[in-house]
Amino acid sequence: MSATSNLNASFAALADPTRRAILARLASGEATVMELALPFEMTQPAISQHLKVLEEAGLIVQRIDGTRRPRRLAKAGIEAMDQWLAMLRKALEKNYNRLDEVLAAMEPNRKGKR
Amino acid sequence: MTTMTKMTLKTEGDTHIVVTRHFAAPPEAVYRAHTDPKLVQQWLLGPEGWTMPVCENDARPGGKFRYEWTNRKGGGFHITGEFLELKPYSKIVHVERMYLPDPTPDNHVETRFEPDGAGTLMTIRMTLPDAQTRAAMLATGMEHGMEASYVRLESMI
Numbered sequence A: 001m002s003a004t005s006n007l008n009a010s011f012a013a014l015a016d017p018t019r020r021a022i023l024a025r026l027a028s029g030e031a032t033v034m035e036l037a038l039p040f041e042m043t044q045p046a047i048s049q050h051l052k053v054l055e056e057a058g059l060i061v062q063r064i065d066g067t068r069r070p071r072r073l074a075k076a077g078i079e080a081m082d083q084w085l086a087m088l089r090k091a092l093e094k095n096y097n098r099l100d101e102v103l104a105a106m107e108p109n110r111k112g113k114r
Numbered sequence B: 001m002t003t004m005t006k007m008t009l010k011t012e013g014d015t016h017i018v019v020t021r022h023f024a025a026p027p028e029a030v031y032r033a034h035t036d037p038k039l040v041q042q043w044l045l046g047p048e049g050w051t052m053p054v055c056e057n058d059a060r061p062g063g064k065f066r067y068e069w070t071n072r073k074g075g076g077f078h079i080t081g082e083f084l085e086l087k088p089y090s091k092i093v094h095v096e097r098m099y100l101p102d103p104t105p106d107n108h109v110e111t112r113f114e115p116d117g118a119g120t121l122m123t124i125r126m127t128l129p130d131a132q133t134r135a136a137m138l139a140t141g142m143e144h145g146m147e148a149s150y151v152r153l154e155s156m157i
Helices: A003-014 A017-026 A033-040 A044-056 A075-113 B027-035 B037-043 B131-145 B147-156
Strands: A060-062 A071-073 B008-012 B016-023 B051-057 B064-070 B076-087 B091-099 B107-116 B119-127
Touching: A003 A017, A003 A044, A003 A075, A017 A033, A017 A044, A017 A060, A017 A071, A017 A075, A017 B131, A033 A044, A044 A060, A071 A075, A075 B008, A075 B016, A075 B027, A075 B037, A075 B131, B016 B131, B027 B037, B027 B091, B027 B107, B027 B119, B037 B051
Parallel strands: none
Antiparallel strands: A060 A071, B008 B016, B016 B119, B051 B064, B064 B076, B076 B091, B091 B107, B107 B119
8 A cells, every 4th residue: 555545545434424433442452442432422333434444544453362352552543642632733823823913902001001 | 934923733642733933023923923803814814815805803802713714616614713811012812623514623822922132933832632633734724735636637637
């Protein structure tokens, strides 16, 4: 698989809110299909379908533990979480750069009142 | 100047997010820019292209606020919250939740403004109920940041 098609698969996998929520859940530790289905009020087959998409996109991996198949974040999944942090940072930075301008415009008024 | 205003954002423990930022203006001005809706509306906008048509707040203990954003392309969401404590011009404590459209669990936010040279050091400490909620909250950062990427992707498919 080329790097580009892999990236597109990740984007497509992340475009679904349930799948993003599953990744977010896995960020706090590995979980089984049953554990993942609980907070989403979805059937296990529906969750399994989402897990398949995430797995094919290389965002999560499964481990075999007897009859259990716990899922955890793969390297790409961890990177996606890091990227989320970076996106939030970027949005906040934009806010505060705008706030700098708002504050600069307020300054003359303050001095005038003193 | 750029190094002075550099923002930091880090996670702490399982449930906290801590943001710091220096501003060239005194604490009184930075505090006002966080509590006066006319000022909040000018900067609390997130990524390029978003505006805040509704910005209502009642900045006193127990007072409520409601902020609504739109990208004028059909995208939008809102936040509601309550002020718990206000100490002019040094501290604001509030809780907030985002509607996407279902409400997210409450984010408890403490914002401090301290004199820092001729300016202000602002420290925001967010506390989420659990690690999962924090992860989901960080994911909303992606939601908006990646919007442009999704639009591009959709036009490609």
